[in-house]
Amino acid sequence: MTDQKDQTSRGGQPPLLELVDVSKQFGGVHALQGVSFELRPGEIHGLVGENGAGKSTMMKIIAGVHTDFEGVMKIRGREVRLRSARDALANAIGMVHQELSAIPDLSVAENVFLGSQPTNKLGKVDWAQMNSKARELLKGLGLEINPKRSMGSLPVGIQQLVELSRVLFSGAQVIILDEPTSALSPPEVARLFEVLRKLRDEGRSIIFISHFLDDVLAISDRITVFRNGRKVITEDTVNLDKDAVIAHMIGRGSKDMHMGEDAVLKGDDSKPVVLAVSGVSDGKFLHNFDIELRAGEITGVYGFMGSGQIELARALFGKLKLRKGTVLLDGKPVKFGSTAAARRAGIAFVPENRRMMLFRSEPVFKNVSIAILDRIHRLLLRPKAERGITEAHIKDLSIRPPRPGIALGSLSGGNQQKVALAKWLTHLPRVLILSEPTRGMDVGAKEDVIRIVKSLREKGVAVLVLSTEPETVLTLADRVTVIKKGMAVKEFSTGRIEKSDLLGAA
C-alpha cells in the first residue's frame, strides 16, 4: 500500500482516474474487495488476473455498468458517481468490448458515428460530412479504408480499430480495452500497439485487459495484478517479467508457462489414419486442403485468423458443405449432410466460441447429455443416468461448482469450456475437432483442458486442434500443419520446432 502511494507522488501528476477502497458484491459474494487503483494521464495500464479475479468487475465499475458499489471513484481528483455507460462516456471514459458491438450491415462511417450522425439543417444525415470525417478519424489511426464499406466485410482487427475510433470520436480520454488482441493475428496486434502508443503519446490513458501476458508486457507502462477480487500489486512494467506476473496472478510459481515456446514433435506414421482429407475446397476459404488425422495423435493446425481453420472444422463436422475433395473415415468416403450425421459417424467438435454449443440457462447435466441422449435413452429420458454421467465428468474434469443441476451460465468461462468438452467424453468419438481449445482461459483451466485432451490421445482418439495461437498448437500437437489462405503450406511431423518456425511458415 505504501509502495503505491510512493508511486503516485513520484509520478508528480494527479491521477486521471482513481478508485479508493472500492468493493462490489454479487449476492453476498465479494467480487471486488477494497481495491484502490489509479490511472495516470498518458499511460497504458495493463490489467491481468485469472478469470473471476475481479478485473472485469472493476472495468464495469469504471465504465458505468455497475453503479452500486462501495468506495469512491475520482476523475481528475473530483469525486464522481457514474450512473450509466452513457454517463461514463460523458466523463470521457470509453470502452471497447471483447465481443465487438459493431453492426456488420452498416457502413464503417455509420459504425463510427453510431447514434451521433452529423446532420444538416433539415435534420437529415449529412453523408458527405460523415464519410469524410470518418475517413479522417481512421487515417489518424493509420487506417486507409473506404468509410462506405460495410463493417462486416472487414477483418476483425480492422473492425476493432473502427470501434476504437468510435470511442475516440466520442471524446474519450480513458479508453478501456477488454481482451483486444485475442482475435488478432500478430501483424494486427503490432498495428494495434502502434495505434495505442500514439494515443498514449497524445495524452490519453488506456486500460489494457488481457490474458495474453506477452502482449500486456509488451504494451503496458504499468501492470496491476488481481487475484480473488483483490489487487495484488501495481508495478512498473520494466520491473516485471512473465514469471513474476504469473507468480502474482496465481500465487504459486509455475514453470509450465514456458510451455508452448517450442515442442518436440512425435508424429508416428505407423499409427492408422482415421480421417484422411484430400483436396477439399469450400469455394471460398478452403482451397485444396489436405490433412491426415491418426488414431492416438494430436494434429495441430496453425494459421492466422481467417486462414480457413474455422471453415475446415465446420466442413469436417457437417456444418459446412464442401464443393470439392474427398474425406475418408476409416478408409470409407463420407459426406455429412448434417452435424447429426457427423456425430453419429464419430466426429465431435468444440467450436472456438463456447457460446455456440452451450445452453446458458439450462443446467449443466442437460448440456452434457445433449450429445449422447440417443445413446443413454431409447425413447424415454433417464435424468438419473444423465446426472450420474455428469457427476463423473465433473469429478474427472474438476468442474466448479460441482453441481450438475446448476445453470450453465453461472459457471466461469474455463468451467464452461470443460463442460463443452465433457459433451464428447462419455462415448469417445473417433475424431475430436477442437477450435481454439484454450483461448481466453485462465492458467489453471488451461492446464486442465490440456490434460484432458492429452488423455483422449492416450485413449486412441484422433484429435485435431485448430488455433491461431502458436503456443496452443505447440503445447498439444504431435504433428502440425500450417494453414495459409485455405491451403496446407507446411507440415511438421517429427523433431524439435519453435514458435518462430510456425510464424515463419504462416
Next chain:
Amino acid sequence: MSQTEVIAAKGFNAKGFLAEQLRNIAPAFTLVVLVIFFSVASPTFLSLDNGMNILRQMSITGIIAIGLTFVILTAEIDLSVAAVANAVGITVAYFTIQPDYVNIANMPVQGWIAIILALAAALLFGLVTALGMTYVGIPSFIMTLAVMQIANGISAMLVRGQIAYQYPDLITTLGSKTAFTIPLGVDEAGKALFIPIGWTIVVFVIFLIVSHLVLTYTRFGRYVYMVGGNREAAEYSGVNVKLVISAVMVICAVCSGIAGMLGVAYFGSAQQNQFDTFLLDAIAAVVVGGTSLFGGRGGIGNTIIGLLVLGVVNNGLDHIQMDSFQKILIRGLILLAALVINVYAQSLRERQSSKD
C-alpha cells in the same frame, strides 16, 4: 473460495428461479383472479355445469393449441393451424356421403378411408411446411402464411360455398356425442342429476396427457426444448435440428387436422372460414399460458392455464351480459398483458444469465 462459489451459485439460483417462475405464476394468478371476479359478479358462473361448458368450449381450440405449443417451444410459429383444421374438416366431409340437398361434387368412400385420407391431408400440410422451412429455408412466419392461403384455397374448392353435414360415424361420435356421464345423485323432485362428458373432452384430455408426457419424458421432447433454447448449440451438439423442426410442424398440422375433424362434427356443419377465430385463440392460449415466444421455456401445463384463462374470459363475459363488442377489446387487452409478461420474463432471465 469454494465456499463463496457455492453461495454465489445459490444466490443466482434463487433469483433465476423467481425470474423463471414469473411466466408460470402470472398466468395462474390471472386465472384465480378471473374466477373470483366472475363468481362474485355473476350468480350463474360458478357451477359444475358451467365448468363443463368452459371445458367443452375450449377442447377444439385446446387440441390446436397443443400442437402449437410444440412449435412455439422451438421458437417457430404456425399461422396455418386454423386453415389446416378447416381444410381437413372439409376433406373428411368431402369423402362422406352428403344429403341430397348438399350440392357438392364429393367422392364418398368408406368412413375409415375418409378419416385416413383426411389425416393424410393434415400430414401433407405439415410436410410441405416442414420442407419449405428446412429445405428451402423460408421463415415459419411466411411459410405458414402461404400454407394458410393454400389450405383456405383447398377448403374453398372442395365445398364451393356449400355446407356439408355428414361425416364418418367415428368423427360424429368423437365430435358431438357423450362419452359417459357422471351421476350426481337426485334432486328434491327425485330427478336424476348427472354431468355428461363429451368425447371431444376425452380426446382433448388424452392429447394433453400424451403431449405432456412426450415433451417432459422423451428424448424428442428434450430436443424440442433444447432446439428452442439455443438452436445453434443444438446443432453444434450434433442434434438434427431440421428433423426436430420438421417433426414439430408435422405434429402441429396433425393436431390441427384432428381438431378440424372434431370441430366440423361439433359444429354440425363443414363450411369455409368456420375456424377463423381459432388461430388467434390458439396462439393466445399458448402465449397467455406463459410459453416463451423465444422458445425453450413453457409447456403443456402452461397451455392448459392459458386455455383456461381464455375460456373463463370468454364464458364469464357472457355471464355478466357484457356488450359483445367490448368482449373483443377485453380479449385483446388480456393478450397484450400476457405478451408484456412473456417478454419481460424473458429479459429478466437473460439479465440473470448474463452475469459478469
